[in-house]
Amino acid sequence: MKTTLKKGLSSGVVFGIVFIFLLLIGFINVGSTMIGDLLGNTENVTSGHLPVNNLLLMLALMGLLNGISARRGLGEDKWWKALLGGLLAGLISGILAWLAIWLTGTLSMQGTALQDYLPSMDPEELNFLRFYSTPIAAANTYLIYFAAFSVAGAALSWLFSIRGWFTKCWQSCKSGVVNWKGTRNISGVFENRWVMLVVFLVVAVILYFLPILWGSYWNYIMGTVAIYIILGLGLNIVVGYSGQLVLGYVAFFATGAYTFALLTAPTPHGIGLNLWLAVGASMVVSTLTGLLLGLPILNLRGDYLAIVTLGFGEITRILIRSDLLTALTNGPKGVTDVGQPNWFGEVFSDVNYMHLLLLLVLIALFIAKRLKDSRTGRAWVAIREDQTVAQATGINTYRYKILALLLGAAFAGLAGALFASRNQFAGPEDFTLMVSINVLCIVIVGGMGSLPGIVLGAFVLKGLPELLRELEDYRLLVFGALLVVMMIVRPEGLWPAARVKFKKPSEKQMKDLATEVEK
Amino acid sequence: MTRAVIEANHITKCFGGLTAVDQVDLVVPEHSISSIIGPNGAGKTTLFNCVSGFYVSEEGEILFFGKPINSLPTHKICQMGISRTYQNIRLFGEMTVVENILVGEHVRLKANWMEAIVHDPRYRHEESESLERAFELLEYVGLSGLENTPARNLPYGAQRRLEIARALASQPALLMLDEPTAGMNPQETDEMVAFIRDLRDSRRITILLIEHDMRVVMDISDQITVLDYGLKIAEGQPAEIQSNQRVIEAYLGPGAAALSEKFKQKKAQHA
Numbered sequence: 001m002k003t004t005l006k007k008g009l010s011s012g013v014v015f016g017i018v019f020i021f022l023l024l025i026g027f028i029n030v031g032s033t034m035i036g037d038l039l040g041n042t043e044n045v046t047s048g049h050l051p052v053n054n055l056l057l058m059l060a061l062m063g064l065l066n067g068i069s070a071r072r073g074l075g076e077d078k079w080w081k082a083l084l085g086g087l088l089a090g091l092i093s094g095i096l097a098w099l100a101i102w103l104t105g106t107l108s109m110q111g112t113a114l115q116d117y118l119p120s121m122d123p124e125e126l127n128f129l130r131f132y133s134t135p136i137a138a139a140n141t142y143l144i145y146f147a148a149f150s151v152a153g154a155a156l157s158w159l160f161s162i163r164g165w166f167t168k169c170w171q172s173c174k175s176g177v178v179n180w181k182g183t184r185n186i187s188g189v190f191e192n193r194w195v196m197l198v199v200f201l202v203v204a205v206i207l208y209f210l211p212i213l214w215g216s217y218w219n220y221i222m223g224t225v226a227i228y229i230i231l232g233l234g235l236n237i238v239v240g241y242s243g244q245l246v247l248g249y250v251a252f253f254a255t256g257a258y259t260f261a262l263l264t265a266p267t268p269h270g271i272g273l274n275l276w277l278a279v280g281a282s283m284v285v286s287t288l289t290g291l292l293l294g295l296p297i298l299n300l301r302g303d304y305l306a307i308v309t310l311g312f313g314e315i316t317r318i319l320i321r322s323d324l325l326t327a328l329t330n331g332p333k334g335v336t337d338v339g340q341p342n343w344f345g346e347v348f349s350d351v352n353y354m355h356l357l358l359l360l361v362l363i364a365l366f367i368a369k370r371l372k373d374s375r376t377g378r379a380w381v382a383i384r385e386d387q388t389v390a391q392a393t394g395i396n397t398y399r400y401k402i403l404a405l406l407l408g409a410a411f412a413g414l415a416g417a418l419f420a421s422r423n424q425f426a427g428p429e430d431f432t433l434m435v436s437i438n439v440l441c442i443v444i445v446g447g448m449g450s451l452p453g454i455v456l457g458a459f460v461l462k463g464l465p466e467l468l469r470e471l472e473d474y475r476l477l478v479f480g481a482l483l484v485v486m487m488i489v490r491p492e493g494l495w496p497a498a499r500v501k502f503k504k505p506s507e508k509q510m511k512d513l514a515t516e517v518e519k
Numbered sequence: 520m521t522r523a524v525i526e527a528n529h530i531t532k533c534f535g536g537l538t539a540v541d542q543v544d545l546v547v548p549e550h551s552i553s554s555i556i557g558p559n560g561a562g563k564t565t566l567f568n569c570v571s572g573f574y575v576s577e578e579g580e581i582l583f584f585g586k587p588i589n590s591l592p593t594h595k596i597c598q599m600g601i602s603r604t605y606q607n608i609r610l611f612g613e614m615t616v617v618e619n620i621l622v623g624e625h626v627r628l629k630a631n632w633m634e635a636i637v638h639d640p641r642y643r644h645e646e647s648e649s650l651e652r653a654f655e656l657l658e659y660v661g662l663s664g665l666e667n668t669p670a671r672n673l674p675y676g677a678q679r680r681l682e683i684a685r686a687l688a689s690q691p692a693l694l695m696l697d698e699p700t701a702g703m704n705p706q707e708t709d710e711m712v713a714f715i716r717d718l719r720d721s722r723r724i725t726i727l728l729i730e731h732d733m734r735v736v737m738d739i740s741d742q743i744t745v746l747d748y749g750l751k752i753a754e755g756q757p758a759e760i761q762s763n764q765r766v767i768e769a770y771l772g773p774g775a776a777a778l779s780e781k782f783k784q785k786k787a788q789h790a
């Protein structure tokens with residue numbers, strides 16, 4: 001009984017506070033508009049008002065969640081206890097919501113200009129939140145909705161737990177997969193060379209036709225994702241494999257982009273180098289930048305390294321836009337008319353470009369994979385795990401850390417060149433600290449050192465925000481919340497890295513290899 | 520006359536005002552099992568760290584087969600043929616058992632990152648050879664079947680053995696063991712003693728170890744060095760050390776030696 005009430009109380013307080021927070025930043029309106037869009041239930045033409053049912057739906061949803069969360073972890077329980085817990089949670093959050101709505105409503109009706117303090121609190125929006133009625137009536141509606149749907153949510157969750165529907169479903173799914181894997185020996189199948197070839201071909205065909213089919217908008221979004229996958233793979237070598245927290249990764253991205261831009265754009269230098277050579281040059285220059293940064297500082301560990309590299313990233317951006325280098329980099333204006341890739345004079349269409357990006361992503365994945373499973377990759381992971389012991393085991397840690405940084409920088413240089421040529425522009429404001437943080441988040445959210453994790457992370461963190469345009473104002477909020485939730489729920493990342501499984505090499509294998517070497 | 524694997528002269532290491540190791544000489548003959556003992560805080564591990572390159576000693580020189588190794592970084596020392604284990608086990612926890620061994624083999628492999636990307640036959644040959652050696656080593660230390668377990672999931676005893684296996688993977692001439700039997704029950708300890716002996720006898724590896732378990736020390740050591748407050752107070756074969764007055768006093772306090780003499784005499788009288 002005590003735990004039921006306690007859970008209800010805490011869930012109610014949390015939901016109430018979350019509601020007030022969302023209200024203050026204006027998310028309730030955005031959320032209900034999104035629900036409306038989803039249901040095709042948009043603006044009411046006759047009255048010019050937004051339909052109120054979207055808002056009610058949103059409230060109902062919050063109430064249900066509240067009820068479910070109030071019962072989380074309680075399992076099988078008496079039905080009246082469950083309902084009581086739900087009711088308590090609903091009432092508490094309802095009272096908090098009641099106060100918030102009543103207060104904002106009354107103040108705004110008295111003529112206080114709330115939007116002076118909080119931009120999202122303009123009278124029209126508040127009017128909508130009050131269902132175009134009096135504060136008291138609106139507040140009562142909130143209270144009733146929260147209470148009723150919280151009870152409903154609790155009841156639902158009780159039903160599910162008492163019948164064990166959810167657990168049963170989960171269990172059967174799980175055992176099904178396990179059985180299927182067991183009988184078919186699924187991992188064995190994928191070791192077969194021919195099966196892998198067929199899988200590879202199918203993937204290649206899909207990847208070839210997708211950019212043709214889904215149009216230029218999608219090509220643009222997926223292009224961004226692809227560039228960030230390459231960036232993520234590069235940073236993953238530095239952070240994920242060798243465990244060096246480098247926060248100024250954007251510096252290499254910027255160097256790559258600017259090298260490419262300056263070598264191909266008509267102004268300010270008019271070199272007009274062949275594009276493929278320019279890509280190579282970007283990678284080389286980025287790598288050299290990596291060397292420049294790495295040689296003096298890679299003896300630092302942990303926090304110190306993070307701060308020094310953070311500064312390096314910012315210095316690069318400030319240098320690019322400084323008066324000092326305006327003659328070289330065009331300063332804050334940036335470099336325009338950067339060369340586009342072409343094939344014997346024919347400029348790439350967005351489809352060709354996407355194909356190029358996909359090819360490069362695959363190559364980058366291949367290289368990252370091969371590195372990971374090699375002597376070099378093992379040395380990196382050893383350094384990440386325990387640098388002192390790694391060195392005492394005979395690894396030249398300094399050299400390996402520099403190697404990781406150089407390879408990471410080369411990846412970033414490639415990504416920078418692609419970025420500049422796709423946008424046909426390179427300006428200093430494209431290379432802010434946010435880029436470093438974004439890439440780092442891709443690595444962390446995806447799963448440190450995990451290649452599929454990074455692809456997934458790039459989709460989640462760069463692809464989804466582009467698709468959810470309505471949420472643009474809240475991108476940082478969602479980003480922060482996602483990181484916090486990830487760190488609590490799944491600190492190892494969405495798709496954690498798996499160590500490669502080794503088998504003892506058979507004698508035949510050894511003989512074959514020995515003869516091959518002799519040749 | 521056997522050669523000296525390690526010849527350390529007048530090693531001194533200070534931490535601030537504390538002299539942790541004070542003018543210590545140490546000679547480790549080839550194919551021997553030498554032990555360093557002493558009460559807590561006597562400077563045993565500090566001496567170990569000086570030899571393996573974790574610390575640079577302020578004074579003195581350390582020769583490994585006649586070559587000075589004083590100020591070399593630890594990876595160079597490891598390449599020359601010294602490897603060690605740690606008092607509190609330090610494995611690469613996230614890596615699997617076999618990967619830990621492969622990291623241990625690092626110094627004996629040559630493949631660089633470009634060959635790793637290309638996977639040329641020479642690279643693949645080296646990889647599978649190193650893998651074969653790793654599996655043999657795992658069998659030798661009795662960890663077969665656990666190859667793909669993450670090292671941190673191993674039970675304590677297995678972690679100890681894996682750490683020794685990792686040290687052996689670099690094919691060292693000198694293996695330094697820091698309290699190899701710490702936290703083991705008598706049976707496990709006996710197994711470890713037999714294992715260490717086998718390392719010397721069949722693998723011809725010289726062993727230098729720190730140990731607190733006197734039964735172990737007296738059982739396997741060819742030579743014992745006793746430290747107390749950073750000073751070397753005794754050196755010799757187990758029998759000599761057992762009857763050494765200063766050693767008894769260092770362990771049991773002043774006056775203990777006289778007491779033990781009395782006890783012995785009484786025992787002799789009764790007999």
